[in-house]
Amino acid sequence: MNHLIQLTDLSISAQEVELLQPLSLTLYRNKPITILGQTGSGKSLLAQAIVGLLPSELSQQGKVEVFGQTHDRHSVMSLWGKEVIMLPQEPWRALDPLMPAYRQVAEVYECLHDMDEESAFNRALADLDKVGLRNSATKKPGQLSGGMAQRLAVTAATAGGAKLILADEPTKGLDVSRRDDIIQLLMTSARDGGLLTITHDIEVARQIGGDIIVMKEGVVVEQGLAAQILDDPQHAYTQSLIAADPRHWDQRAKSSIEKTPVLEAKSLSIGRHGKALSKDINFTIHTGEVVGVIGDSGCGKSTLGDTLLGLLTPVAGSVNKCIDGVKPYQWLKLFQDPPAAFTSSVTLGVLLADLVKLHKLDRRRIAPLMSKLKLAPVLLERKSTEVSGGELQRFAILRALLLDPVFLFADEPTSRLDPIIAKEVTDLLVDLAKEQGCALLLVSHDPHMIAKRCDTVVSL
Missing domain, CATH: 3.40.50.300 (P-loop containing nucleotide triphosphate hydrolases)
Structure with missing residues (x-):
């Protein structure tokens, strides 16, 4: 099967207020999709609906197919781990606050790959080393910076080997070098699989490539190839989104500081x-x-x-x-x-x-x-x-x-x-x-x- 996700007229509402207007998309193998747009535009709700994590007070309409099978919010849970993973926007909600970093990763190898404790420990350390966290392997999430916790969450999630990855703002709070490392980790993990990324970072969308869907207030305003959209945006919102990147900001004059x-x-x-x-x-x-x-x-x-x-x-x-x-x-x-x-x-x-x-x-x-x-x-x-x-x-x-x-x-x-x-x-x-x-x-x-x-x- 060439397509991994097929959405047909998926919409999400809360008490008759439409938060996401009907949207259709197909995620193909080896052709990532990046959803770009403002906060509160329904990007995260879309991902939650796909993996069955939509809050119970919200309702969804339309058809969700994963690996060619139609799923509801309950049946898709059977695919979690080895088949499908989702990186949530907040690492603190994905990590065990009482578990050291290496255990967060080693546990995945033990539970999903049936590794013995020593082999899982060695794989976990190797994975943490790749994202610069080896020296923090014994620290708990509360002892890590926000960026370090983000890297840990990505590492633990991708250790399962799932070929379908949904990543919700996976690089927020990271410096440029770490951001690029995480992008490469996600793309490598999704090799021969699928990657659906939600972000507001223009550079993340550019590096991932594939297709881009631009959303505003629950509506798709533009979609197409990443290079085409980012180099020659047609919609006014997409143009303003790209122009608002800090490298394009005006330079403010330094203010004269009061000596207080x-x-x-x-x-x-x-x-x-x-x-x-x-x-x-x-x-x-x-x-x-x-x-x-x-x-x-x-x-x-x-x-x-x-x-x-x-x-x-x-x-x-x-x-x-x-x-x-x-x-x-x-x-x-x-x-x-x-x-x-x-x-x-x-x-x-x-x-x-x-x-x-x-x-x-x-x-x-x-x-x-x-x-x-x-x-x-x-x-x-x-x-x-x-x-x-x-x-x-x-x-x-x-x-x-x-x-x-x-x-x-x-x-x-x-x-x-x-x-x-x-x-x-x-x-x-x-x-x-x-x-x-x-x-x-x-x-x-x-x-x-x-x-x-x-x-x-x-x-x-």
Whole structure:
């Protein structure tokens, strides 16, 4: 059989609201498909419907065929592991928090390939070595950076040897070299099989090749060969998506910084468990200043921000807060992985109401900020697990801005956002930091974004 997936008029809806309009596609052997588009456009829902993971409150219509057989959300589960795998958007939801990295991979070889414990251990170490995680083999997911956890999730998933791979944002939060490694791993794993990738990263789509489907608000706006679409886009949305890549951004002039220090690092060495990741860091961040932090995944970017906030103890050196009379909650962090920052037991609206009540905030500020961040009011009726990763990230930014931070550590704040929204959110963060006199520490794996939007750059 030449085709692995056949979708016929697949649509997805929630309470009569159509989230994905009828879509038909065929995934052939050795001809990958990349679905490109904005966050919240229905890309992840499409993949979830194919593998039977669509939330029960959503309904799907149309026909889903996998390996020539018609499946519903239950029957397709029998194919998981050896035949079909899906890499979810959030690695923290795919990994066992109590299991060391090597066991996450070795267990796959033991369960799916009937290997003995020693052989599975050796294969796991070899796989981790390929993605730069051998030295972290005994660490648990909570001890890894977001990029490292992403690489671990990809490695564990592909160890099963399935020939049909669905990858949902597999390279988010990774630096360029690691991103390219993961792309090659996916393409090698899907050799003689099929690869369906969901991404908002133009370069990922370009490297994978094959066919591209461009989606906006649940509608397919353009589709065709990757080279054709990316080099000569016809639809206005596709054109704006490509133009919004950070390498095409305008270069902002460096602002004149007020000499009002907010935070000072002196001879700072940062790390975890007493082991230094970076040493001899010296800088002062001022009101309204945007400091960009860049470096490879696992080099200590998140650790630096956590140390400046006092969430981690310096290995050596000191961090001094230079402003008095500031409320504790105005020293803030935007987490790299928003699911870790929100409970799923109540709706987002309840979380905001609690915040307003606790800190006596002005509720009237919520609607204008939601509009700026392109957040629909209906999202407040949903829980954190019922919105896309990009929507949850923008909600995290909304929550932080409502608290008028004096220092905001934004850890990969746009890694889950499509290029258009990423540019708008980055500009919004930078503009508001300058307007409100907030010191902004902006962490990213994208050197173009950091170079074009930051006043000062710290390279680790």
